[in-house]
Amino acid sequence: MNWNQPLEFIPGKVITLSTHLEKPSPFYFGYDIEKSFTAELEKYSFDKIFFFTEPHLFALYGKDLYLNICEKYRCELEFVPTGESCKYFPVLEETCEKLIEKGASKKSILLSFGGGTVGNIVGLVAGLIYRGIRFIEVPTSMTGQTDSTLSNKQAVNGKTGKNHFGVYHSPIFIWTDTKYLKTDPPTSRRSGIIEGVKNGFISDATFLDYLEATLHQDAKYTDEELYDLAYKIILSKLEILKRDPSEKTYGIILEYGHTFGHGIEWLEKGKMSHGEAVSFGMKIAAELCQELGLISQADVDRHYHVIENKLGFNNPFPKTITADKLMDAMIADNKKTGRDLRFVLLEKIGQCDNRQGDYLVTVDPVLVKQVVENFIQRQQVEQKTLVLA
Known part of the structure; x- marks a missing residue:
């Protein structure tokens, strides 16, 4: 398209x-x-x-x-x-x-x-x-x-x-x-657009290119721009649903970043929108993909660039959320399919890993926790640097 x-x-x-x-x-x-x-x-x-x-x-x-x-x-x-x-x-x-x-x-x-x-x-x-x-x-x-x-x-x-x-x-x-x-307030607009950004990362690199060239960091758009943007984000999801309307097989890729995101959203108890929580979840998921050798550091950097610089989701990570708390929240998440932690992961930009046949990958919780701890530590260092500057 x-x-x-x-x-x-x-x-x-x-x-x-x-x-x-x-x-x-x-x-x-x-x-x-x-x-x-x-x-x-x-x-x-x-x-x-x-x-x-x-x-x-x-x-x-x-x-x-x-x-x-x-x-x-x-x-x-x-x-x-x-x-x-x-x-x-x-x-x-x-x-x-x-x-x-x-x-x-x-x-x-x-x-x-x-x-x-x-x-x-x-x-x-x-x-x-x-x-x-x-x-x-x-x-x-x-x-x-x-x-x-x-x-x-x-x-x-x-x-x-x-x-x-x-x-x-x-x-x-x-x-x-x-x-x-x-x-629609800027945070609410971004919360919808982030799902479109996700659709690009998981299924269509050309759609991600379009968003990267189209998005405004301040989330201000004309009526015509909102009309066009909304329609194309809708089409990006419908292309996935055509293959699996139930969202139980191929459609599970729509949950990219959501296991982390739901845990963050739950811990924030209404202080953070679903979309902003997913934006953090996608960045952590990208870090996990890179740690597993699935995507490059450049691909991880692109997550941060699109989410923070283009979309404008660049608030600091909540200070009250620790790796232990997030791990506990994820274990209780409704997408959990068994005792193991399983994630939608990228094989490359525009394609998800399907090594286990259901687009969910089992990952060692010790590794997941380490990735989360590293993410939180970097966020804290960056925030201190901004304050000092």
């Missing part, structure tokens, strides 16, 4: 893609396509819509879409806690019980308007209530639009780690309007 060919920017135009799942969800993409939303709803029969969002997102964009729906259909507004705090069992239970009390039926549709956390709780509720009812995803963040909605994984966190409890439940359709990205 010619990644450098810009997508023609036509406000109001709806582009239709597919998630390639076993039960594929139509994926509608565009800029300022809100007026077409109710026409899509006309394809479905339902008794009521429950519109889930966060208060600040409702004030920014959600109110207009909600009122448009209310003009033709029964629609009830529901708020969920902001951010990762909504992904816990008490919120899940309260939401399920509230829907029963308010008369939700097997004919009802839930609508998630927001980022990945809103989508996760609403998707899981939809998967559980009455053994599964329909839902729609309207992602408003870069992560939601380009990454999380392309899978059908819905989950909440447990006491020892992220996403320990969930189901596979796909939406009836996904509605992606890049107009909502106007007010």
Whole structure:
């Protein structure tokens, strides 16, 4: 694919893609396509819509879409806690019980308007209530639009780690309007883009070249640039999902950097975004690949260059995280497939190691811990140097 060919920017135009799942969800993409939303709803029969969002997102964009729906259909507004705090069992239970009390039926549709956390709780509720009812995803963040909605994984966190409890439940359709990205904060934008950077490292070196030439360190983009960037990151993931929509065989490569990243995110308890945690995780994963003789020092340096200099994820590593703490967190991570620590690793830029036949490589924990300790020590030295300078 010619990644450098810009997508023609036509406000109001709806582009239709597919998630390639076993039960594929139509994926509608565009800029300022809100007026077409109710026409899509006309394809479905339902008794009521429950519109889930966060208060600040409702004030920014959600109110207009909600009122448009209310003009033709029964629609009830529901708020969920902001951010990762909504992904816990008490919120899940309260939401399920509230829907029963308010008369939700097997004919009802839930609508998630927001980022990945809103989508996760609403998707899981939809998967559980009455053994599964329909839902729609309207992602408003870069992560939601380009990454999380392309899978059908819905989950909440447990006491020892992220996403320990969930189901596979796909939406009836996904509605992606890049107009909502106007007010996506820089950290949130970077959190979505980092997954695209990951897609380049694991499957398409030419896409990584495109990102390296396109990204802005300050995360400021025009509407046209965000439209083009989001669309191409979506395509980069769909190319992987075409080969494995389940993300259980080849698709497991999408977890590159995530075993480290999930551990870091969990230890930070909401003080760090998922994307920033993954950015650290990818750098540590690259160091591990180099230590195993899989990639060169130049390839490792390219991770740091793209992530820090081009994308702008260059905050210091948290001082409270030690190698011991991170090792313990990784052992509890939901991607663990047995007693051993196993990682997605690069064989080269654009290709993952598949020596064990499932794109996961078993690595001696002693070596992993040493790589983590070395990474943390270098981060601390660099931070001291910056302070002295």
